[in-house]
Amino acid sequence: MNILDTIVARKKEEIAERKALRTVADLEKEPFFERTTLSLSQSLVNPERTGIIAEFKRKSPSKGIINGQASVEDVTATYARLGASGLSVLTDTDFFGGSNADLLLARQQQVPILRKDFMVDEYQVVEAKAIGADVILLIAACLTPERVQSLAAFAKSLKLEVLLEIHDESELVHICNEVDMVGVNNRNLKTFEVDINTSLRLIGKMPAHKPAVAESGISDPETIKTLKQAGFKGFLIGENFMKQPDPSIAFADFVKHL
């Protein structure tokens, strides 16, 4: 089993546990469920923002513990104040050390928030809306093209945007009208190696009318310049900031060089 299969198998167990504790009707009564969502796809093309989707990530399967002590409230406040186009908050606990509580704390910021999790069930989409997310992630490697389309259509019915993540050419067939943005993950999930050339290789094969997002392994402002020239509008960055004792300082220093 590769890591994605392991994560998704655990995710399915977790969803069953959550459904038993809180029904969809319960989630629909949450105050944020009726909230008007913010658009990440628009924020990415706003020239006053950086294009960075800054991620709050405590640990990962590839790196183990990245930052065990950073405050989600403080770090996301700095990310938003210094020009992040969006925030990405890991809500998976077992593999990434995140939680729904983290996203609720980040929700104090008035920038679009991506619920970063492994979405395979409509229940998680309802939950994303209930905790204040604006965008969900759909990972092509975990879903058939038909499931991408149906989960994305369901998300749109709740006024959530959808970022579809692909890893290679074979996953281009997952792109459908219902997704708002297409991300290319530079991390090979079998070897965990990151290679920015994955983004540069795929951009020419992606639809020009959907903002393209380069994901993973970005650690140098020069790389953002290269990716922008190639056509990318969004840059999902986690570890580069989170591995520093104070991710806020790392973010502030990075954006000075853009």
Ligand SMILES: O=C(O)c1ccccc1NCC(=O)[C@H](O)[C@H](O)COP(=O)(O)O
């Ligand atoms: O980060 C991992 O180790 C990982 C392993 C298995 C599935 C997904 C994984 N990462 C999720 C992400 O997409 C990244 O958190 C995101 O793109 C930011 O990447 P980075 O800037 O390299 O932290």
